Amino acid sequence: MRNNARKIVWHPSGATAEDRGPLLRQQGCVIWLTGLSGSGKSTLAGTVEKQLLEAGHLCYVLDGDNIRHGLNADLGFSAEDRTENIRRVGQVAALFADAGLITLVAFISPYRAGRSHARSAVPAGRFVEVFLDASLPVCDKRDPKGLYRKARAGEIADFTGISAPYERPEDPELILPTDTLSVEQCARRVLEYLRDHGLIAPRGEP
Numbered sequence: 001m002r003n004n005a006r007k008i009v010w011h012p013s014g015a016t017a018e019d020r021g022p023l024l025r026q027q028g029c030v031i032w033l034t035g036l037s038g039s040g041k042s043t044l045a046g047t048v049e050k051q052l053l054e055a056g057h058l059c060y061v062l063d064g065d066n067i068r069h070g071l072n073a074d075l076g077f078s079a080e081d082r083t084e085n086i087r088r089v090g091q092v093a094a095l096f097a098d099a100g101l102i103t104l105v106a107f108i109s110p111y112r113a114g115r116s117h118a119r120s121a122v123p124a125g126r127f128v129e130v131f132l133d134a135s136l137p138v139c140d141k142r143d144p145k146g147l148y149r150k151a152r153a154g155e156i157a158d159f160t161g162i163s164a165p166y167e168r169p170e171d172p173e174l175i176l177p178t179d180t181l182s183v184e185q186c187a188r189r190v191l192e193y194l195r196d197h198g199l200i201a202p203r204g205e206p
Contacts, residue, residue, distance in 0.1 A: 026057050027199045028097035030122050031190065034109045034169060035132030036161050037147055038139030040178040040186070041106035044132065047187045049104055057200055059102035062089055067107075077158045083114055090118030097122055102199070110166045128193060129172040132186075136161050138179040 031048070033041040045061045052059045068075070072088055075081040086109050096103040109115050119127040139161065140148045151159035158164045169175075174193055176186045194200045 024058055024100045025201050026100070026102055027126065028100040029102055029126040029128060029194075029199050030093045030097050030118070031102065031104045031128045031130060031194075032093075032109070032115065032118060033104065033106045033130045033132060034115060034172075035134060035178070036136060036139045036166055037108060037159075038142040038144060039132035039134040040183065041108075041132055043183055044130075044176075044178070044186050044190070045104040045106040047183050048190050051187055051191060052102060052200070055200070057102055058100065059104060060096060061104045061106060062093060062096075064107040077164075079111075079158075079164070083111065086111070086114035087117060090114070090121050093118065094121035097126055102194070108160050108166070110160045110164065112167045112170065115169065125197065126199075128174065128190075128197075128199075129169055130174040130176060130190065131169045131172040132178045133168075133175050134177070134179040 031045075033045055035041055042063055042065075045063065049059050049061050067089060068085075071092070072085050075085050086107065089105060089107060093103045093105050105118075109118075115129060119129065143149060147156060147159065148162065150156045151162040160166050174189060176189060178186060181189075191200075195202050
């Protein structure tokens with residue numbers, strides 16, 4: 001049954017993200033890591049998460065594989081299912097950000113429209129699109145899960161970069177060439193961006 005048929009309405013919270021920010025010493029936001037399989041999204045998300053926690057910031061990682069074990073277990077990898085996959089994750093990430101969390105999203109998210117929709121769910125300035133720019137040959141060579149090999153052998157259909165498209169971000173907040181930068185260098189750039197844009201306090205400030 002459609003929402004309008006049930007007269008579902010949005011109930012505003014008694015507190016805003018701005019109210020929660022000073023309590024947590026941070027501004028709730030979404031750091032959206034996008035790139036090909038093997039570009040380093042999950043590794044970078046975990047590294048940034050660890051460094052944020054060590055600095056006293058509350059954060060959480062939404063990882064593509066993990067989400068498909070539960071929330072999106074009913075979805076496959078067709079274009080339609082991928083679109084729905086990202087729509088759901090974008091809404092969850094927006095709720096986490098509204099609660100004040102720094103939310104790291106590590107998904108291939110191959111379509112610009114899906115990433116744009118996720119951005120639109122978050123207030124301006126609170127969505128940080130990070131493009132992990134590693135070439136297909138580099139990702140293919142890394143192939144941490146053996147997926148490219150299986151896709152080339154026809155064992156996996158609709159595989160991004162082989163039999164399904166990846167639409168590069170046109171104007172992301174950060175571009176990280178993960179085929180030349182180390183994980184530590186990439187994490188440093190993400191943290192610098194958060195500090196420079198007031199999403200976390202500069203070093204030494206309460």
